[in-house]
Amino acid sequence: MRILALALLMILFCGCMEQPQEVAENNQSGTSPHRENISTLQAPAPVDSGMGCEYGNPGCGDEYECRGNRCVLKQGCEFSYPRCPRGYSCENNSCIFIQDEGHPGCYYDDSLCGDREFCVNNNCVESAIKEHPGCGFNEVLVEGECTDASYTIHFVSNGLTSEEFDELVGNSVAAFVYHTPLVKCPEKLRVHKSFQPCREGNSFLAGGTENVTVYLYNRSETFTECSIASHHLVSISVEDMETAAATSVHELGHSLGLWDQYCYWPVPENPNPVDFEKAGCSLLEEGDCMFSYCSNPDRLPEGTAPHKCIGNSNYLGGVTVMGLRADPSRVYSSHPKFGFTESGYEYVAEKITCN
Numbered sequence: 001m002r003i004l005a006l007a008l009l010m011i012l013f014c015g016c017m018e019q020p021q022e023v024a025e026n027n028q029s030g031t032s033p034h035r036e037n038i039s040t041l042q043a044p045a046p047v048d049s050g051m052g053c054e055y056g057n058p059g060c061g062d063e064y065e066c067r068g069n070r071c072v073l074k075q076g077c078e079f080s081y082p083r084c085p086r087g088y089s090c091e092n093n094s095c096i097f098i099q100d101e102g103h104p105g106c107y108y109d110d111s112l113c114g115d116r117e118f119c120v121n122n123n124c125v126e127s128a129i130k131e132h133p134g135c136g137f138n139e140v141l142v143e144g145e146c147t148d149a150s151y152t153i154h155f156v157s158n159g160l161t162s163e164e165f166d167e168l169v170g171n172s173v174a175a176f177v178y179h180t181p182l183v184k185c186p187e188k189l190r191v192h193k194s195f196q197p198c199r200e201g202n203s204f205l206a207g208g209t210e211n212v213t214v215y216l217y218n219r220s221e222t223f224t225e226c227s228i229a230s231h232h233l234v235s236i237s238v239e240d241m242e243t244a245a246a247t248s249v250h251e252l253g254h255s256l257g258l259w260d261q262y263c264y265w266p267v268p269e270n271p272n273p274v275d276f277e278k279a280g281c282s283l284l285e286e287g288d289c290m291f292s293y294c295s296n297p298d299r300l301p302e303g304t305a306p307h308k309c310i311g312n313s314n315y316l317g318g319v320t321v322m323g324l325r326a327d328p329s330r331v332y333s334s335h336p337k338f339g340f341t342e343s344g345y346e347y348v349a350e351k352i353t354c355n
């Protein structure tokens with residue numbers, strides 16, 4: 001057996017907006033989502049008369065309004081992200097609970113899916129995880145024969161319960177398959193799972209040279225120090241189960257070569273460029289929490305001003321999986337509008353084929 005000397009730890013740092021504190025908590029009780037009434041102050045109260053936004057100094061911009069001579073973030077879901085939690089829609093600047101009538105599907109009613117099903121794009125789908133006895137690490141058993149897998153993913157858990165790990169892997173795989181050509185050949189996906197492999201030591205070497213390792217961790221009581229060596233590693237801090245599957249699909253998009261769309265990197269190597277006019281882009285300024293990530297000198301050509309973007313729309317009208325983790329269509333894989341852009345899908349389809 002070939003010893004893997006691959007200590008290539010490629011942790012994709014995805015910036016402050018990938019794990020935002022402002023993700024609304026799931027709220028199915030019908031009470032007002034807590035994001036609705038948050039205001040933040042942009043500028044301190046002016047001391048001297050003649051200063052402040054009432055005098056046009058400073059101007060407040062589109063997202064803020066001038067109140068009491070201060071720039072205050074406009075209130076309501078049209079001005080907050082995510083606009084509304086799961087099951088709500090933003091209408092007339094308020095989060096309104098979507099009644100089941102006229103909105104059938106598991107995104108609106110998660111009791112619709114069976115025990116072994118996951119809600120993906122508002123549809124109940126089964127997980128594609130299967131056993132492949134006797135086959136190699138990157139092989140699948142199809143019609144009694146071991147053949148090359150189209151893609152291999154190795155999930156590693158740290159700090160999750162075994163139930164959480166199973167649930168999250170199942171959901172992530174269901175969503176990933178649904179949004180790639182694997183939906184036509186789910187039997188060609190090979191999935192490996194290692195639950196808490198660092199319990200007995202403090203390092204773990206993931207197998208295979210072609211696979212991607214998805215490291216799911218939660219700094220709970222059961223979290224142990226664990227350094228992972230893998231051909232290609234992506235890490236996900238699991239803060240809540242409902243949103244982590246969408247982040248898995250985002251990170252798997254990275255594993256296939258896609259770049260984030262919430263930063264604008266106008267370089268020829270970018271496989272996933274934004275449509276600058278349509279992607280909700282704005283200039284980044286120093287002090288913005290995205291500034292250091294989006295102005296990564298390895299990618300941003302010298303002399304180019306860094307921008308942040310929401311991301312292009314996908315064919316369903318939501319924000320692309322590679323876009324800003326803010327809109328519900330990007331946060332929840334169960335959302336009816338979750339998905340890659342068409343060009344993103346085409347790029348993925350070159351890497352994963354059913355052949």
Ligand SMILES: [Zn+2]
Nearest residue numbers: 014018250260
């Ligand atoms: Zn990312």
